Amino acid sequence: YHLRIIGNLIGIDLPQSSVHQWLADIYGVGYSEGKSITFQLIYNDIPDELAEIPYFGKLREYISNLWNRTIADGYLSTKHRKIPLEWIESPNPHKVFNYLIQNTETVLNIEKIKQLIPIIDQYKIELNLYVYDSMLFSIPTDVDRNIITQMKAIIECGGYPIKASWGIDYGKL
Secondary structure, eight states: OHHHHHHHHHTOOOOSSOHHHHHHHHHTSOHHHHHHHHHHHHTSOOOHHHHTSHHHHHHHHHHHHHHHHHHHHTEEEOSSOEEEGGGSSSOOHHHHHHHHHHHHHHHHHHHHHHHHHHHHHHTTOEEEEEETTEEEEEOOTTSOHHHHHHHHHHHHTTTOOOOOOOOSSGGGO
């Protein structure tokens, strides 16, 4: 989810398939190692040789510009608020960027939940749990699958494909 949020922020088109796998293939490593490398790069300094990958070159430039704006303004400007720099303990470019990404993730999810509320109210669907990039719904067995497809489309809107699982109870998804 973070990789796609970043892609939108920096203006990079990403594949509909796994972004982690796409980047792992660029690094020439497996999925797990690639994912680890990617998160190290996103939240730490990006070395020059990896900045040649357009995703990371644009990201490095974006983080630098964000940091410069934040320092000049004295606050991190997000979609709905301004976070004073003094509220961020030991601020640095990557920490400020992380605040922006987590804020953006939360705003996107709340916007999607607001769109889902009329549907879940109408069909007596319950949103039982929301944690970072996942939502857990209890859906009555008589709900038409088209409603679930409609909910999935709302969540995926904006270029954020999801994986969906289902089962009789949380332990058997």
